[in-house]
Amino acid sequence: MLMEEQVAVGQGQASLLERGRPLDDSRAFRRCLGQYPTGVAVITASHDSGLVGMTVNSFASVSLDPPLILWSIRRESRSVEAFQSAEHFVVNVLAHDQIEVSNWFCKGHPEKFEQVAWEAGLGGAPLIHGAVAHLECQRVSIQEAGDHLILIGEVKQYAHFDGKPLTFSNGEYAMTQVLPREPACQPN
């Protein structure tokens, strides 16, 4: 309970939209998850039968030392075997003006890389031009996680570029806007 002189953190109770159990209504569950905004990346790799690339928002940083990141792939995805076998992959963090790239790599086009400018990075994995960051990774482990696999990669090389990232929230693309009131928390 708050004492009189203490100041409440936050703005009180927001009005409830939905609640439930995830397996009862997966669309409603996804709407709840959509309240957590993410960036958008295209993960690319080169393997025996060519190049693969797919749009994801499951990318997250994990560890600074060693430098580890993760992302997850649906087991039923067409490129799952390619990403499981490729030793390297690249995380291309998309810029706000790359919505078409995101939509392109979300579809199962056979010739995905004919429509974008790119160059080969580590292990031949495509570095997509115009992205705001490139993370060239060596795959270090694959974890089974329900209907997805979690791929963990060690970042061997990175580059980041001027520009605002594309974000994704509640099923829609968006852009970040800085709130000038307070700097973000610096963990101690």
Ligand SMILES: Cc1cc2nc3c(=O)[nH]c(=O)nc-3n(C[C@H](O)[C@H](O)[C@H](O)COP(=O)(O)O)c2cc1C
């Ligand atoms: C914004 C956005 C984020 C996505 N995130 C993921 C993801 O994290 N993991 C995943 O497996 N699919 C994700 N998808 C769906 C894949 O991009 C899509 O299923 C794609 O067709 C898979 O390619 P493939 O089947 O040719 O391998 C996302 C799609 C969009 C538009």
